[in-house]
Amino acid sequence: MKFDINIIREVYSSFDKRVDKARKILNRPMTYAEKILYAHLHDNINIQSYQRGNDYVNFSPDRVAMQDATAQMALLQFMIAGKDQVAVPSSVHCDHLIRADINADADLKAALSTNKEVYDFLQTVSDKYGIGFWKPGAGIIHQVVLENYAFPGGMMVGTDSHTPNAGGLGMIAIGVGGADAVDVMTGIPWELKMPKLIGVKLTGKLNGWTSPKDVILRLAGILTVKGGTNAIIEYFGEGTSSLSATGKATICNMGAEVGATTSLFPYDSEMESYLKATGRSEVAEAAKKIADYLKADKEVYTVPEKYYDRIIEIDLSTLEPYINGPFTPDAAQPISEFAKIVKEKGYPRKMEVGLIGSCTNSSYQDMSRAASIARQAIKKGLKVKAEFIVNPGSEQIRYTTERDGIIDDFKAIGGTIMTNACGPCIGQWKRHTDDPEKRNSILTSFNRNFAKRADGNPNTHAFIASPEIVTALTIAGDLCFNPLTDSLINENGEAVLLEEPQGESLPIKGFEVENAGYLPPAGNGKNISIHIDPTSQRLQILTPFLPLSINDFSDMPLLLKVMGKCTTDHISMAGPWLRFRGHLENISENMLMGAINSFNNKTNSVLNQENGNYDTVSAVAKAYKNKGISTIVVAEENYGEGSSREHAALEPRFLNVKVILAKSFARIHETNLKKQGMLALTFANKNDYDKIKEDDRFTIKGLENFAPGKNLLIIIKHSNGTKETIEAIHTYNDLQIEWFKAGSALNYLSKLKK
Ligand code: F3S
Helix, strand or coil: CCCCHHHHHHHHHHHHHHHHHHHHHHCCCCCHHHHHHHHCECCCCCCCCCCCCCCEEEECCCEEEEEHHHHHHHHHHHHCCCCCCCCCCEEEECCCCCCECCCHHHHHHHHHHHCHHHHHHHHHHHHHHCCEEECCCCECHHHHHHHHCCCCCCEEEECCCCHHHHHHHCCEEEECCHHHHHHHHHCCCEEEECCEEEEEEEECCCCCCCCHHHHHHHHHHHHCCCCCECEEEEEECHHHHHCCHHHHHHHHHHHHHHCECEEECCCCHHHHHHHHHCCCHHHHHHHHHCHHHCCCCHHHHHCHHHHCCEEEEEECCCCCCEEECCCCCCCEEEHHHHHHHHHHHCCCCEEEEEEEECCCECCHHHHHHHHHHHHHHHHCCCCCCCEEEEECCEHHHHHHHHHCCHHHHHHHCCCEECCCCCHHHHCCECCCCCCCCCCEEEEECCCCCCCCCCCCCCCEEEEECCHHHHHHHHHHCECCCCCCCCCEECCCCCEECCCCCCCCCCCCCCCCCCCCCEECCCCCCCCCCCCCCCCCCCECCCCCCCCCCHHHHCCEEEEEEEECCCEHHHHCCCHHHHHHCECHHHHHHHCCCCCEECCCCCECCEECCCCCCEECHHHHHHHHHHCCCCEEEECCCCECECCCCCHHHHHHHHCCEEEEEECCECHHHHHHHHHCCCEEEEECCHHHHHHCCCCCEEEEECHHHCCCCCCEEEEEECCCCCEEEEEEECCCCHHHHHHHHHCCHHHHHHHHHC
């Protein structure tokens, strides 16, 4: 059995008592998110009332999930932690390294050979330490977790930013870096700042072309990419019960796009049906017994403004389908206005490729609704104008949809079925295009649309919509087509309308799968040895970073002053670089190559102050490192937005960057920087960003007395000899300061063991 019912029963056996005890201490009704958080406190004896948005708290999550691109570094770190087995159930999912090129079979075959060394490593480590292993082709981490592991009231961490997908089954699921996953796998407390709470009240009922995806696309427009930072989004209201569990998961998945720590729905009959349909009736039965605890207290729903830090209301009955983009997921446009915007802004109107599936939208409901549109194209004699690509989320979904004729519906309109894997969603897409220089548009049902994310091409304008809208616009081949109002001309020259999509949230004949692709771990891994070839280009044993000294922070040249958006894709690009995720030295060659240098508006071209030449960011950093010189990177808002990839923190650490000074940070990335012993600072006065010149040198003052809440000073030395002092804020607590002093959280852990 993949999920362990005994562990879930154990969580439930004390859930009510823990919540009752916490409620007494808080002396007020509790939200659902608070119930799960307080029920998972590491120290459940000395419970206190923690201040949201302020207090760091230690938790004991129930499980860990890792995808292959981040698992390599997480497991390389776990291997030096000196444990025999993982402390909580954990799983590895091989989904990111498979390239979408020809079709599922050919691409899987190619991946098995190209990535053999990495897959063998992940499988052997999983076997040795008691980790469940999902083979390449088994599916995408979040879909597989939803189908097998997520449970209401549970808490998990995952080394992927879309881990919150499991909130669709009422679980607190948080995206983290590998070092955080190591904390949980080694059984030490896992620390998180008590999140704030955003309550989203859903009223009414979805209808017509509108789908769960549109709820989150609309919310992204309201909250923007930063609006959910350090907050949990908790949904409530009568509208929640009309959404399927998988629809809820889509909404929670994309909470990552507004920076939310996680997103969550209260337990309901839709979740119960999904648990039963996916072979987990025992979990549904167990959850039923504590159902009153798997939602907020009644009083919270009566006066929500008293218990959430912010309330947003969305009426599902009047909600329109949305299309968000390009280049950022919060550029939200209702479909009724989209054509006008496309024309006004001059976006390429021709739609070149429609892509559906991914971890965000490949449920049975998504697939069956999209297929109902595809069938109409055939029936109504419509010629499909754009290329169509489908990435099923799991083998279970693929097998079931193939059995039910859905896959054939997609193929009938020219659809290519790719592997059950991330593919184009993470830049693993060998796009077949005649002119890569041409500005072009694609529409996906994925979650992210940053520049170059899908195909590495800066000329591609990527937009996001629901699978049914993507399918309709693929048929039209026109971004300005609104299927709710516009007709299309068929092969007989007749004007035809597409009818509203129809589909089932769960397969009538049940889910089915022949070979799900799961390998349980060996019972006893003691005799399993792990070998990493020292000449390997893909894997490299980690060497602990050296502890830092205060001298490292003086007279540091500026390496790069980043202008504008700087996501983890800009810091450590995916696509072809994914192959080096287990080799820190090799992957560091891509450091910050996508970030724009504010002094010359170029990417990957920075000044080496030692010789006056311009070179790539990694080359200049390496040159400084070879001379024993530390450097600093300066950035704007929400630095490190996007994924949980800790390479974005490991690479600068490896290349001797000591400080990141930004206007603000994305949550996961800020923690990743702290875990790797970097100094993550923000400007006390954001206008100070403008004072920084290309050939400046920096000294950090105050590190001898580095303490929580105490600002640091930065002396900026300009090349004309003048100096300016600015103030910098940090959010390090006592423990994080210990990590910093030790050189990394892992170093600190080893020090404790000694
Ligand atoms: Fe894969 Fe979903 Fe991330 S498809 S790349 S896990 S956004």
